[in-house]
């Protein structure tokens with residue numbers, strides 16, 4: 547199991563995971579634009595291939611976690627936490643002091659993971675997510691020391 551920066555070869559695996567895990571999946575174009583503007587993208591690779599990815603945007607001393615997902619067949623086995631911890635460590639190395647994110651208020655497993663890694667609930671952004679029904683976002687942040 548290793549974490550490494552993603553390359554263009556990983557795009558199809560990332561798109562597959564995204565389509566299975568996100569109610570409103572990022573499009574291929576969104577992933578390409580994200581790369582173009584310099585977001586950091588990392589993947590978790592197992593023997594069978596890429597099973598998780600994370601994307602963040604550091605603007606020191608802050609950074610925003612834009613996306614993190616584990617393939618459904620590999621969820622609940624500690625991979626999400628492992629990847630999140632590595633992302634936090636990478637941000638710390640970059641000099642980030644505050645890592646922020648938005649999460650659907652209904653996404654209890656993600657919120658539990660973030661809280662157990664020290665993220666605090668900061669605010670609610672009403673109707674942030676579009677879709678069949680709109681949903682509020684919970685804004686969370688982690689102070690990195």
Ligand SMILES: CC(C)(COP(=O)(O)OP(=O)(O)OC[C@H]1O[C@@H](n2cnc3c(N)ncnc32)[C@H](O)[C@@H]1OP(=O)(O)O)[C@@H](O)C(=O)NCCC(=O)NCCS
Pocket residue numbers: 567568613614615616617620621622623624625626627628647648649650653654655656658659662
């Ligand atoms: C959120 C996500 C990344 C977690 O990854 P994961 O590999 O399944 O999580 P882990 O096995 O590392 O578990 C980490 C913690 O998450 C929480 N968690 C994970 N699955 C859970 C579940 N089914 N119910 C409740 N809490 C859960 C727990 O707090 C868990 O810690 P614990 O095992 O000590 O109780 C993954 O479920 C996912 O990809 N979800 C879809 C995409 C998504 O929602 N991304 C976040 C967007 S902000």
